[in-house]
Amino acid sequence: MFRPIHYFGCFLLFVASILLLVTTISAPVINSISVMRVDLGRNASSLTFGTFGYCVLNSEQGGDWCTGREIGYDVSNIMVNAERTGFSEASGNTADGLTRVMVLHPVACALTFISFLIACAAGIIGSLIGVIVAFVAWVITLVVMATDFAAFGIVKNDVNEDGSGSVAYYGSAMWCLLAAFVLQFFGMVIVFFTCCTSRREKRRNQAAVEPKNDYGVSSRRSRWGRWRRN
Numbered sequence: 174m175f176r177p178i179h180y181f182g183c184f185l186l187f188v189a190s191i192l193l194l195v196t197t198i199s200a201p202v203i204n205s206i207s208v209m210r211v212d213l214g215r216n217a218s219s220l221t222f223g224t225f226g227y228c229v230l231n232s233e234q235g236g237d238w239c240t241g242r243e244i245g246y247d248v249s250n251i252m253v254n255a256e257r258t259g260f261s262e263a264s265g266n267t268a269d270g271l272t273r274v275m276v277l278h279p280v281a282c283a284l285t286f287i288s289f290l291i292a293c294a295a296g297i298i299g300s301l302i303g304v305i306v307a308f309v310a311w312v313i314t315l316v317v318m319a320t321d322f323a324a325f326g327i328v329k330n331d332v333n334e335d336g337s338g339s340v341a342y343y344g345s346a347m348w349c350l351l352a353a354f355v356l357q358f359f360g361m362v363i364v365f366f367t368c369c370t371s372r373r374e375k376r377r378n379q380a381a382v383e384p385k386n387d388y389g390v391s392s393r394r395s396r397w398g399r400w401r402r403n
């Protein structure tokens with residue numbers, strides 16, 4: 174009875190790992206996927222900030238221009254150069270430092286996928302280990318999501334209020350991260366309760382006499398029999 178629900182929990186963990194993969198391969202791997210996007214006011218270019226760098230879409234050289242892959246970048250400096258406006262040093266330094274935490278995107282992605290494999294492939298013990306791995310992945314996702322919102326929240330407020338005409342908003346990678354966080358939670362809770370409730374039920378069934386129906390046949394077996402005949 175709990176098996177299909179258990180597999181639904183596994184499925185949620187799988188989808189969460191795919192969403193975290195999308196966040197991981199944001200700009201500069203896939204130019205248009207961003208944690209935060211800024212449509213510049215002074216020309217027709219947009220900046221897409223991703224996990225390991227950033228891109229300038231429609232740059233003056235024609236086409237897109239991207240950085241190499243790097244851990245953390247000076248998001249405040251980039252915005253100052255792009256907009257020719259100032260940026261408070263303290264908040265700029267905070268934002269720059271926090272972008273380093275984005276290295277946890279692939280870590281959360283890998284751990285979530287591993288938790289999916291363990292929780293789905295194994296029995297009760299495996300499911301419990303899967304739940305523990307999923308919990309660790311969930312905490313890491315929480316940390317990296319909080320720092321992403323903090324770092325890019327600072328930049329977003331600054332960009333939208335400095336009168337440059339640029340518009341900053343969170344991109345699809347950020348929303349994938351948020352969705353993954355929610356799915357991880359439900360996947361983890363479902364796998365936990367289905368594994369442990371079915372174990373308790375099995376124990377109870379071993380102890381108690383199986384209920385009989387009108388035909389004197391175990392109602393449990395007849396239900397399985399009916400399924401098999403169909």
Ligand SMILES: *[C@@H]1O[C@H](CO)[C@@H](O)[C@H](O)[C@H]1NC(C)=O
Nearest residue numbers: 216218229231232233254255
């Ligand atoms: C717009 O400005 C940015 C920042 O200075 C620059 O990188 C980009 O190439 C410019 N785009 C165009 C089309 O001139």
